[in-house]
Amino acid sequence: MTIRTATAADAATLADLARRTFYDTFAPASDAGDMALHLAKAYGVDQQTREIEDRDITTLLVENGGQAIAYAQVREGHLPDCVTAEKPIELWRFYVDRSWHGRGIAQPLMERVMLEARQRGARLLWLGVWEHNARARAFYAKCGFAVAGQHIFLFGTDPQTDLVMVTPL
Numbered sequence: 001m002t003i004r005t006a007t008a009a010d011a012a013t014l015a016d017l018a019r020r021t022f023y024d025t026f027a028p029a030s031d032a033g034d035m036a037l038h039l040a041k042a043y044g045v046d047q048q049t050r051e052i053e054d055r056d057i058t059t060l061l062v063e064n065g066g067q068a069i070a071y072a073q074v075r076e077g078h079l080p081d082c083v084t085a086e087k088p089i090e091l092w093r094f095y096v097d098r099s100w101h102g103r104g105i106a107q108p109l110m111e112r113v114m115l116e117a118r119q120r121g122a123r124l125l126w127l128g129v130w131e132h133n134a135r136a137r138a139f140y141a142k143c144g145f146a147v148a149g150q151h152i153f154l155f156g157t158d159p160q161t162d163l164v165m166v167t168p169l
C-alpha cells in the first residue's frame, strides 16, 4: 500500500473512486434523486482536476497493486461557526473503498492527513460527518476526534445534519 499526493493525471481515477465510495456509503439511506443531483455536482473529471490543482486542497491517494483504494482531501478556507480555535483546517473527504474497510487502510491515511495538515501550519483538524454514519463516527472517535457542534450539509435538495468533530494537531 502506498499513499501519495494526487496529480492531474489521477483525475479520472479519483472521480471514479470518489463517486463509487460516496454512492456505496450513502445510497442505501438516500433518495435516488438527491443522490443523482449530488453525484452530478461533486464528481467528474473536470471537477476532480480542479480540486487536485487547487493550492488550498491536498488530495491524497492510496494505492495497492496499482489500484486506487482510498483517498482523502484536506482543504483550507472553510469553517463552521462552532469551530473557533486558531489555525484550523478541514478534513474535507475521507473514503476507503468498501472492500478495504476494517483492513488497516484508514489509520495510516489519517496519520498522513494529520501530517499534511501540520505541514500547512494548522493546529486543529475539523470535519463534518453525517449524524447517522455510525462507522465513520466510531473511526474518528478512535482517532481522537470529539464532537464540537453541528452544521447543515445540503445533499441534493435535502438539508442533512452533520456533526462537526475536531482534534488538536
Ligand SMILES: CC(C)(COP(=O)(O)OP(=O)(O)OC[C@H]1O[C@@H](n2cnc3c(N)ncnc32)[C@H](O)[C@@H]1OP(=O)(O)O)[C@@H](O)C(=O)NCCC(=O)NCCS
Pocket (backbone or CB within 6 Å): 021, 025, 094, 095, 096, 097, 100, 101, 102, 103, 104, 105, 106, 107, 128, 129, 130, 133, 134, 135, 136, 138, 139, 142
Ligand atoms: C470511515 C472509514 C474511513 C473508516 O475506515 P475503516 O477501515 O472502516 O475503519 P476501522 O475498521 O479501523 O474502524 C471503524 C470502527 O467502527 C466500528 N464499526 C463498524 N461498524 C459500525 C457501526 N455500524 N456502528 C458503530 N461502529 C461501527 C468498527 O468496529 C471499528 O471499531 P473498532 O476498531 O474499535 O472495532 C471507512 O469505513 C469508510 O471509508 N467508510 C465509508 C466512507 C465514509 O463514511 N467516510 C467518512 C465520511 S465523513
